[in-house]
Amino acid sequence: MSDFLMTPLISLKNVGLCYRPLRTIFSRTKKEIWALRGLNLQIYEGEKLGVIGRNGCGKSTLMRILAGIYGIDEGKVRFSRPNVHVELLSLGVGFEGNLTGAENAVLNGMLMGKSRAHMLERLDRIKTFSGLGEFFDYPVYTYSSGMNLRLGFSVAMETDPDVLLIDEVLGVGDEAFMAKSETAIREKFTSDRTVVMISHDAAVIKRMCQRAVWLENGCIVAEGDPGKVAEQYHHALAGGQ
Amino acid sequence: MRSHIPNKTMFISTLKRYCGIILYRTIAGIKSEARQNYLGYLWFLLEPLLSTAVLYIAFTQVTGKAGPQYVAFLILGMISWQWFESSCMLGSTAIKVKYGVLSQFNLPKYIFPMVSIMVNTWKFLCVFVVILIAAAIMGYPPNRHFVYLPLLLAFQLLLIVGVTLPLSVGATLMNDLLTVVSSIFRLLFFMSGIFFDASVVPENLKSWFYANPMAVFIESYRMVVIHDQPPYMPRLMEAAAISLGFLVLGVALHMYYDKKILKLTNV
Known part of the structure; x- marks a missing residue:
């Protein structure tokens, strides 16, 4: 890894985020839904990071935390310098x-x-x-x-x-x-x-990113070379089916 | 949360950016609303005139009162009430309505309630100017006490922002609140002296009557425009203080819920 990649621009430590859907007095929906829990992730200056995972694994929630739209319920989000402008590409x-x-x-x-x-x-x-x-x-x-x-x-x-x-x-x-x-x-x-890019398509991540993380049930299960992470992800998908 | 504390210049430039968004969203909202109807901008005048005409016809038939003084009396009460009610109701639902936008962009949640208020304020100001011209034609020309009008308008705007900010958080977290609040507004509509003068309120109920800032503002507009008198300052200050109280509550709620509210609602 080259030198400029060594400073984490954003670091997430033990991050947890929980949705508390509104309830009515007659319904008994779940009180708390933890979308992310115990998540540790470093994002380095200038890197192209890919995030893969199935639907509902917490990818979009992670993006909203990075963009500053959601506050977290547990852990810490640290920026290496003030006023980092993070933007979610929304069309x-x-x-x-x-x-x-x-x-x-x-x-x-x-x-x-x-x-x-x-x-x-x-x-x-x-x-x-x-x-x-x-x-x-x-x-x-x-x-x-x-x-x-x-x-x-x-x-x-x-x-x-x-x-x-x-x-x-x-x-x-x-x-x-x-x-x-x-x-x-x-x-x-x-x-x-x-750039942080999320996709459920491992091929895209493999093609575009230098590093990948695989997100499952709100925490990271694999991290590193996009090819290897994609392989593990595919393996798990095939096993799951 | 985020570990960095923005420095002073950053804070000011961010605030400037948010004010810019509110300003240009307001202009866009006015344009957008005007383009929805064939008569466009004319509706900003026609709509309140229409609703006042309906009330005038209804009330002159019931009370037997008529004449320019009653028209001016009624119109001043109606338009200032409409400014208050429609701003508060629209502003209260603004966070829910703009949920999609707020979950894509990192924006403070007060922005869209403020835009609703400003669009309504613009509409009100258009009408207010026309009403003052009409009043002049009907025999109530501008007098030296008109200098109080900007102060009155500012105080009423303070009340509107003050009431809308806490409501916008409350209504997003609990939809039921809107039904309760619209009933309260309906009640206040009949108790703010829109159709009657404060002098008919029994002496023992007067302090309750004036605890409602809208009743104070409506009476003050009439004092200035119709009676050529200054508003009663102690009462006005009391109303402003109540408005400020709401505003403090609203700011506190927005600060507390800004990053939480989207996770706690179901849209």
């Missing part, structure tokens, strides 16, 4: 149907931690990258779901966080845009940005 969330693509691009970028001026400067690039043409100035409710994703993706590519969290998204849209968006994501992977 088209929070768009207002009655507003135009351009207006939504600015608003969405602001939610992702960028200033209005930053987004206004990049509006032309977003328009070009999205390939929406004149639709960029039409209300978003006129968009197809593919166009929605295109706009969301183009906006996300213009907000450069220190740590990018990717949840199952690689390429979006039709064939042409798929190639373009995958290239853009790959660029993020080749830059010195820290």
Whole structure:
């Protein structure tokens, strides 16, 4: 492992997170659901970390902890320096149907931690990258779901966080845009940005990441070389079936 | 939690960013609402005029009162109440409504309740200006006591924010609260002196009547606009203090639940 990888940018120690769903006086649903428990993980500056695991193993919860959306119930999350900008790549969330693509691009970028001026400067690039043409100035409710994703993706590519969290998204849209968006994501992977990517598809993790962790029932069961972790994961899946 | 404590400049720049989000989301909300109807922005004036007309017709038929003074009296009460009620009710559900957005972006949870309040405040201000012009035409021109209006508006906004912040947390954690609160609002609607003057309230009930900040604000608007008199300051200060109390509670609840609330709700 090279030197720049040696400082953990984010370290999670014995982290636990628990959901407490609302109950009614007549129902007896479970009081506590521990999505993660006893989780130890270091994320190093500049690394590309893959997280694999089945549905419901706590992957998305882990992402939300890293993004600062959820507070944890146990353990510690430490950042090596203050003001690390962590952003979850989410496409088209929070768009207002009655507003135009351009207006939504600015608003969405602001939610992702960028200033209005930053987004206004990049509006032309977003328009070009999205390939929406004149639709960029039409209300978003006129968009197809593919166009929605295109706009969301183009906006996300213009907000450069220190740590990018990717949840199952690689390429979006039709064939042409798929190639373009995958290239853009790959660029993020080749830059010195820290990227954490989750997927239930071990092949993707193997292809894109330098290190992988396998998450099962809210804690890490294997960690290390993506190839080896993927193999163990597959083995367990096959055994489970 | 996160070990770093943001320094002062960071804190200010973050706060500026949140204010920016609230401001531009508010503008977007106004535009978005206007684009939903054929008559667009005109509805910001038509809607309260319509509901006041309905009440005016109903009440003049029942009470036999009529004339410009009663119209001005009724309208001032109605629009300030509507500003209060619709802001609080919409703001209370804002966290639930924006659950999807809040679970993707790291944002403080007060942002969307504040946006609902600001959109409603904008709508109210449009109407308020038109009402003042209408009042001038009906024989109540601007007088020197209008200098109190910005203070009155600021105090009422303080009450609205103060009531909405705790409610937005409460209603997200327990939906039942909304039903209870809307009943309380209905009760207050009839007890805030929208349809009657405070002078008809029996002497022994007056202190209860004025414990409701909305009753104080509504009376104060009428003192200034219709009666050309300053508002009664001690009462106004009391109402502001109650509003501030709600605000402190709201801020405390938001600070405590900010990172917890999404894990505790079922949307």
